Amino acid sequence: MLSKKTKYGLKALTYLASQSKREPVQISQIARHENISQKFLETILLTLRKTGFLGSKKGKGGGYYLIKEPSEILMTTVIRVLEGPIAMVPCVSLNFYEKCDDCPDENKCAVHKLMLQVRDSVLEVYRNNTLADLISE
Amino acid sequence: MLSKKTKYGLKALTYLASQSKREPVQISQIARHENISQKFLETILLTLRKTGFLGSKKGKGGGYYLIKEPSEILMTTVIRVLEGPIAMVPCVSLNFYEKCDDCPDENKCAVHKLMLQVRDSVLEVYRNNTLADLISE
DNA sequence: TGAACACTCTATTAAATCGATAGGAATAAA
DNA sequence: TTTATTCCTATCGATTTAATAGAGTGTTCA
Structure with missing residues (x-):
């Protein structure tokens, strides 16, 4: 059985990949759009950042964004x-x-x-x- | 990750299938040969019997045996x-x-x-x- | 400068699942 | 009747999973 962690992580990645611009997207927005517990998603996005998939920006206008091209x-x-x-x-x-x-x-x-x-x-x-x-x- | 239940069940089935004769084999013998906890194996073989893979015989000289051909x-x-x-x-x-x-x-x-x-x-x-x-x- | 914003980090919890065990009941053979 | 073996159900302890809590850190912008 696939863990929720993987499921949510994949959904978040595809959501970010489907954005027209590579600008920071807030956790709250991803969580809302994908029906995921925000707190849980926080920890998942954190590991995706630490493992080199995502970049992040703090403060107003901050959020997460893809570092590489989706095709890569x-x-x-x-x-x-x-x-x-x-x-x-x-x-x-x-x-x-x-x-x-x-x-x-x-x-x-x-x-x-x-x-x-x-x-x-x-x-x-x-x-x-x-x-x-x-x-x- | 594959559960031990499945792993042990598969091993037990192959052990039974590799027997030259289709005669009852005792749980203890299977457990010994495959390095499985006997008590745990008991419950696994029980479900394999209830689901139509194995037959069983109680009492002295009893044990489990395959009901169908391995190729089936x-x-x-x-x-x-x-x-x-x-x-x-x-x-x-x-x-x-x-x-x-x-x-x-x-x-x-x-x-x-x-x-x-x-x-x-x-x-x-x-x-x-x-x-x-x-x-x- | 400071207030609001949004990610960061670690710890904790509640529930579920897994692997294993216990112990007696039922049944068959000798 | 004794012994051997499967049958059955309940329970336990450890681990994992999903989710939450809450304080900390850095950014932006007025």
Whole structure:
């Protein structure tokens, strides 16, 4: 199940991407438009800023804005930052690999075999989608 | 992240499928061989029996056994029983559909658009894998 | 200069979920 | 009748998640 954090984060990103100008948008405006708890959204936008997706400006006329072009923001990186590992099991994760302590041989493990395929197919979807691809015109 | 329930359930199924004979195998034996807590495995096997994957026999010489051929057990059905919805978001689920209360128009929602693709690609993997496919020979 | 504005940061809470366990009931075999 | 095994339900503790609280920091502008 996708976490609300990821869901809201993605919605906020697409909202910012759909703005005609790259000017600061206030948290309150994003929260209102996307039906998100403002306080919760605050923390999400904060991590998106710290991880290099957003810039921010304080004070009057402040807010958040995209730093890169939407077409340069890959879903693989967004998902990894908001949701964590893409793989459903650590033993098939590219960026967060961890050995199972119960499994003596990965190559003979059915779960491993299946989840490797799942990872690959999901990864392909995320690699083929940038933020720009998700904006409906 | 895949739940332990699903992971253990899958391992138990493959263990049963890899038996040369379709005779009852005791929970304790499966648990030992797959390094699973026996008590936890009990409840998992119980749901697998109630959902038509396994048969059981009580008393001495009892245990669990596969009811169908491994090649007839699709991963789509196994995953849905053990893990629940395959979709990462209810609004793109085939079997567990639910409208998002915050989202006014699914067709314009970026999350919807992305997760629809994820669902389709994952579904294809599960549809292409039966229990028989996961057994290493 | 100061007041309003809007992001920043950390801590906390409430609810839900997960993994595991407990302990007896039911049933079958020897 | 004893022993072996599954069946069933309840519960527990830990973790995670979603959300909230509230004081702090920097900006703008009159």
